[in-house]
Amino acid sequence: MLEIEQLRVQYGDAVALDGVDLTVADHEVVCVLGPSGSGKSTLLRATAGLELPLAGRVSWDGEDLAGVAPHRRQFGLMFQDHALFPHRDVIGNVAFGLRMQRRATAEVDAGARAALARVGLAGFEHRRVRELSGGEQQRVALARALAPDPRLLMLDEPLGSLDRELRERLASELRTLFVSLGVTALFVTHDQDEAFALADRVVIMRSGTIEQIGAPQEVWSHPATEFAARFLGFANVVDATVDADGVRCAWGPLPRSLAPGDSGGRVRVAARPDALRLDPDGPVRGHVSGSTFRRDHFLVRVETDLGPLEVAAETPPDVGENVGLGLDPSAAVVLPA
Amino acid sequence: MDHHRVAVTASTIAARSQRILARSVRIAIIAVPVVFLAVFFLYPVAAIIGRGLVPRGALDLDPLGSVLTDPGLRHVAWFTVWQAALSTILTVALGIPGAFVLSRYRFRGRALVRALVTVPFVLPTIVVGAAFSALGITGSVGAILLAHIFFNYAVVVRTVGGLWGHLDSRPEEAAQMLGANRWRTFVGVTLPALRPAIIAAASIVFLFCFTSFGVILVLGGPRYATLETEIYRQTAQLLNLPVAAALAVVQLAAVLAALSVGSWARGRRSAALGLRAASEVTKPPRTAGARAFLAANLGLMALLLGAPIAVLVLRSFAPGLDAYRQLTHPGSGFLDAPIQAVWTSLRYASIATVLALLVGGAAAFALAQAHRSKRRSAWLLDALVMLPLGVSAVTVGFGFLIALDSPPLDLRTSPAIIPIAHALIAIPFVVRVMLPVLQSIDPRLREAAAMLGAAPRRVWMEVDLRIAARAALVAAGFAFAISLGEFGATLFIVRPETTTLPVAIYRLLGRPGAASFDQAMAASTILMVLTAASVLVIERLRVRDVGEF
Incomplete structure (x- = not known):
């Protein structure tokens, strides 16, 4: 089990990690999600031992890893853009970690071939890595990281550089592989779809601190903070108050059950565009400032007294048109102000 | 809890001793080029300046003054x-x-x-x-x-x-x-x-x-x-060393x-x-x-x-193959047949190549390391390594002649002196080919190797050394060609038994008679083919442009 306690990393004066606490249980897949610059990659590098923390502790099964060099941690790291060895062929890359374990040549070869087969690249042994496509390079990088059987596998934006269709296919393959091998994994991404498709638990990071940790569906439907909500697509956030009867805001009264923990006072109500609807009798009015086609719907931007709001619609109203907006209360979340 | 602490202490000691080892390797890598260049470049250049400006233990600008005022020498400079x-x-x-x-x-x-x-x-x-x-x-x-x-x-x-x-x-x-x-x-x-x-x-x-x-x-x-x-x-x-030294000082200043x-x-x-x-x-x-x-x-x-x-x-080929055949016979001014110079040159070029690769390679690694850790001493090493590139071969040869002729460094009769001079001239080229390749190594490759279990020394061997190997081959081709063709420095320190091919050609050109001239042409053709061959090897390896020069 990986335990990270109060980890703090600085680059010069810039704080990259500011007191991060995180555990990854055996066979658990944890994904760190956040915008670029939030400290995700630094978290991986500090865990790997490639960055020296200023304070805090990284430990594995209770053993403090401070002073343990990266090559002795038995962690695997799959780099962003892969960092394959350009001077070695595919099998040379995959076999590297096994060779470092000083295993017999036959064992190294068999292990590397097995790892390649596992990612569906049997037969690619002697191809040059520069000649591979992006997806193939990604698989080689994964096979290379998996081959020495690391006790923790870390992945930095594993699918980041690939096109959308490939990304979706590889994400489901990765999930299958993680489950079948019982891998303990910590990976980072800025892509929500990737995180929710792969992870047992999702961590949302914001400028060096953890904003929320939870199961994917819990985080997806109940972001804990306004930052997490906006990052996960809750584009419409308005002021509200809570009292004994319910939640009051510009959308009208909302059920008290939306804010079970709040004792009362000022809060915020957040909703995704598909929780809003164009409704001539809706409580909020505004005029349309534009709309964008989004495959199965239009995203309509409406200027209101509450600020700009986004609503999903099947047919877009004309720009400048006056519209009313309504909220589906069951899809709204209440956040601390 | 106690055994836990012991384990931590042991691993700390292991880490520290490994750091000390890594540090001494790093120092050795810097020391090789620094010592070599100090002894075979800075010391001779200092000797030239000494002879030119302080000929008898005191600053004496007379030779320099006479060089600058002598109409014949001013004509030469102009x-x-x-x-x-x-x-x-x-x-x-x-x-x-x-x-x-x-x-x-x-x-x-x-x-x-x-x-x-x-x-x-x-x-x-x-x-x-x-x-x-x-x-x-x-x-x-x-x-x-x-x-x-x-x-x-x-x-x-x-x-x-x-x-x-x-x-x-x-x-x-x-x-x-x-x-x-x-x-x-x-x-x-x-x-x-x-x-x-x-x-x-x-x-x-x-x-x-x-x-x-x-x-x-x-x-x-x-x-x-x-x-x-x-x-x-x-x-x-004219055996006029003070004037020669003063001229060399002028030349050095102009080149700088x-x-x-x-x-x-x-x-x-x-x-x-x-x-x-x-x-x-x-x-x-x-x-x-x-x-x-x-x-x-x-x-x-x-x-x-x-x-x-x-x-x-x-x-x-004008006299058929006669000119080539004649090269196998000793002639006036030659100890052996001129063809012997081919073997001498190939032997010296091999030694010079190895020397230049060792010293230049170490310098390139040290420079890449210094640039990477942004050490301010980097420019000093940079300048020391690159200076021989600008300084002329004649300065090198003349410096060797007047500096390495007395104990503790009396190399006048040593056969090593010529390959050392050649290596000195080739080192800047070796560095210029290898350094950009070493600097272009993605630092994440080293991290990737470490994450796969490679200790620092192993990372260096598996990543830096492997990637530098091809550049080193290209550099070797250059060094070999430079040594084969080196003439200016060699002429100062050559002895009859160490005649290289370029010197042999020069002697043949200076001998009267059409037959000697034809032999000079034949020897030049051989030298041209040898040089072209070593450079062709480079061009074949140079799939992507390696380095700069």
Whole structure:
């Protein structure tokens, strides 16, 4: 089990990690999600031992890893853009970690071939890595990281550089592989779809601190903070108050059950565009400032007294048109102000 | 809990001892080039300055003063400067159109022409001198200028053409759409964009011509001398070491000045240029004018670069194979048959290559490390390693002659002295080839290796060393060719039993009689083939351009 306690990393004066606490249980897949610059990659590098923390502790099964060099941690790291060895062929890359374990040549070869087969690249042994496509390079990088059987596998934006269709296919393959091998994994991404498709638990990071940790569906439907909500697509956030009867805001009264923990006072109500609807009798009015086609719907931007709001619609109203907006209360979340 | 602490302490001690080991390896890697260059470069140069300025233990500017006021020597200095300037201007003027046709026109055989144009640059100076002697135009300024153009044409074509071939052609097209004719477009748009490359090429060519030795010695005859040949004449013929040392000091100062101007000009080339893939900017010559321009330039190349080589080879075969056969017989002025010099040269070139790779390779690793950790001492090592590149071969040879002739370092009779001199001249080239490759290694490759379980020393072996290996091979080819052709430094320290092939050619050229001349041609042809072979190996390995020079 990986335990990270109060980890703090600085680059010069810039704080990259500011007191991060995180555990990854055996066979658990944890994904760190956040915008670029939030400290995700630094978290991986500090865990790997490639960055020296200023304070805090990284430990594995209770053993403090401070002073343990990266090559002795038995962690695997799959780099962003892969960092394959350009001077070695595919099998040379995959076999590297096994060779470092000083295993017999036959064992190294068999292990590397097995790892390649596992990612569906049997037969690619002697191809040059520069000649591979992006997806193939990604698989080689994964096979290379998996081959020495690391006790923790870390992945930095594993699918980041690939096109959308490939990304979706590889994400489901990765999930299958993680489950079948019982891998303990910590990976980072800025892509929500990737995180929710792969992870047992999702961590949302914001400028060096953890904003929320939870199961994917819990985080997806109940972001804990306004930052997490906006990052996960809750584009419409308005002021509200809570009292004994319910939640009051510009959308009208909302059920008290939306804010079970709040004792009362000022809060915020957040909703995704598909929780809003164009409704001539809706409580909020505004005029349309534009709309964008989004495959199965239009995203309509409406200027209101509450600020700009986004609503999903099947047919877009004309720009400048006056519209009313309504909220589906069951899809709204209440956040601390 | 206690055993836990013991384990932590043990691993800390292990980590510390490993750090100490890594540190001592790092120091050793820096020490190798520093010690080598201090002993074989700084010490001789200091000896020259000592002889020139403090000949009898006290500062004495008389020799320097007499050098600066002697009308004969002032004439030599003046000739050195103007022949170099004129050679540079002519080379650049002829090379720019050549760079254009080879970088902008697509035609059949272009790759071959580009490779062939490079050949003269790597030829030993003595071979170039011999080739122009074969044309029968020795003892004239014209011959010197032609030989310098022959030698340096490739520098301009490669440096300027390298940029031109990737220059975005859209600004030119924009200028034409705005009404500029072709000449105005060239002067107003293209030339300013090319200026950094032209300045870089011109400063290299000037330095080569300013320190040119073999060409002047062979082609200048008794009438034309430069500082380089005068240092040799004062040393070898007049045995006037104080004057030679004073001349060397003047030469050293001039070269350093030229080098600083060159690096100042290079430092100014920061204009962001829109560069394109070469395939986007080459076009076949479409108009009749373009075809004529291409033909004229190819004709010039054939005449200027091809003719001397062709005449050299033809002349060597003029008496059938007799000239080659004669090389196996001892002649006047030779201890052994001249052909022995081939084996001597190959042996020295092998030793010099190994030395240059060891010292230059260590310097490249140390420099890459220093640059990576942004140590301020990096520029010092940089300067120390690169200085021999600018300092002329004659200075190296003369320095060896006067510095390494007494204990504790008496190498006069040591056969090691020649390969050491060659290695010294080759080291900057080795560094220039290897350093950019080492610096281009993605630091994440080292991290990836560490994450896969490689300890620091193993990371170095598996990543840095492996990637540097190819560059080292290219550097080895260069070093071998440089050593094979080295003439200026060797001439000062050579002994009858250590005669190298270039020195043998020089002696053959100095002997009277057509038979000796034919032998010189034959020996030059052999040297040319050997040099070309070692450089061809480089070109084959050079799939992607490795390094810079």
